[in-house]
Amino acid sequence: MSQLKITSANVNNYFSLKPLLLENGLEAFKSSVDEYTDYLLNDAIRSLNDHIAKTWLLHERATGNIVAYMSLIADAIKLSFAEKELHGLNYPFRTIPAMKIAKLAVNITVAQKYKGIGTIMIQAAEHIAFGLNKDYCAARFLTVDADIEHDNGVLAFYEKNGFIPNAELYNKNRKTISMRKDLYY
Numbered sequence: 148m149s150q151l152k153i154t155s156a157n158v159n160n161y162f163s164l165k166p167l168l169l170e171n172g173l174e175a176f177k178s179s180v181d182e183y184t185d186y187l188l189n190d191a192i193r194s195l196n197d198h199i200a201k202t203w204l205l206h207e208r209a210t211g212n213i214v215a216y217m218s219l220i221a222d223a224i225k226l227s228f229a230e231k232e233l234h235g236l237n238y239p240f241r242t243i244p245a246m247k248i249a250k251l252a253v254n255i256t257v258a259q260k261y262k263g264i265g266t267i268m269i270q271a272a273e274h275i276a277f278g279l280n281k282d283y284c285a286a287r288f289l290t291v292d293a294d295i296e297h298d299n300g301v302l303a304f305y306e307k308n309g310f311i312p313n314a315e316l317y318n319k320n321r322k323t324i325s326m327r328k329d330l331y332y
């Protein structure tokens with residue numbers, strides 16, 4: 148089966164993005180990494196209710212199936228002088244506000260059908276961050292801890308989507324790589 152390329156031009160024809168509210172229907176979601184399947188099934192609702200992470204679901208309009216999910220949280224990153232300069236940020240403090248993609252996974256059962264779903268989810272996160280900035284609260288960067296423990300290629304995926312590694316890595320054992328994308332520069 149040839150894959151249908153999903154872009155910002157056609158995404159709304161096939162999919163709709165909704166916040167996770169109920170546990171119903173989550174069991175049909177399967178990630179290539181068990182940890183991400185388990186998170187959606189067992190932790191996403193609890194994290195929502197505890198105000199720890201807010202999860203968004205991408206539904207296929209034709210079937211109602213969940214094709215991808217992401218969990219978003221508030222964040223802040225520490226940047227060096229050189230990094231701040233790179234983004235035109237001339238401030239004396241190191242900590243800059245951000246919004247983080249804490250989890251992102253695409254349903255493997257639809258991966259053969261569509262291409263570009265992961266990218267669409269990042270664009271959706273950017274859209275949400277722009278809304279946050281416009282109406283509520285500043286976040287200069289979109290951030291992620293790229294999980295390279297199961298798949299090294301995840302780094303390339305985020306780089307293709309405009310993220311760069313941070314000099315200060317939170318996770319020194321390198322199971323993840325802390326990355327940022329400037330939303331405005």
Ligand SMILES: CC(C)(COP(=O)(O)OP(=O)(O)OC[C@H]1O[C@@H](n2cnc3c(N)ncnc32)[C@H](O)[C@@H]1OP(=O)(O)O)[C@@H](O)C(=O)NCCC(=O)NCCS
Nearest residue numbers: 251252253262263264265266292293294300301303304307
């Ligand atoms: C990582 C993930 C979200 C990517 O989703 P996706 O729908 O396959 O990504 P896209 O189709 O939008 O890919 C965009 C580009 O990145 C590349 N890419 C995506 N995943 C990649 C990987 N694992 N290795 C190398 N390149 C990858 C694609 O080939 C594509 O490149 P192109 O534009 O040159 O064709 C998905 O594979 C996934 O759910 N993985 C398991 C969970 C996980 O690791 N999540 C990341 C947590 S930080």
